[in-house]
Amino acid sequence: MPVFETSEKAEHVFSGLFSILLQDDTFTQRMRDSGISLHLIQVKPDVELFVTPDGVTAGPPAQPAAIRIKMSCDTAHDLWLGKLLMPVALATGKVRIKGNVAKVLEFVPLLRPAFDRYPEIAKAEGLPV
DSSP: OOSOSSHHHHHHHHHHHHHHHHTOHHHHHHHHHHTOOEEEEEETTTEEEEEETTEEEESSOSSOOSEEEEEEHHHHHHHHHTSSOHHHHHHTTSSEEEEOHHHHHHHHHHTHHHHHHHHHHHHHTTOOO
């Protein structure tokens, strides 16, 4: 049984997670300085988010993103909980990344606060942790 029963629930959780990150001035400034934008494509259920230093929007981006990440919602859930490590997810094909490798390497460390906050978000939303 999938973790997320609807696209709306997955969109709510993941857009909320990135909204928390975007409240951090250091996070947004580093995204802005590096020219990082993120197109997150998640399936089962289907959700697309576009993340820029200015906010999170649902749906495909109006312009190409610097980084595009595709995975299932269950994989995203496991990654954010720390149950699945990104190198393993990439090696097994559970996560596919397109974009400038240097930008990807810059972006990953910026996500640390999201890994710290996600378990409490998931628990508050009634998701398995």
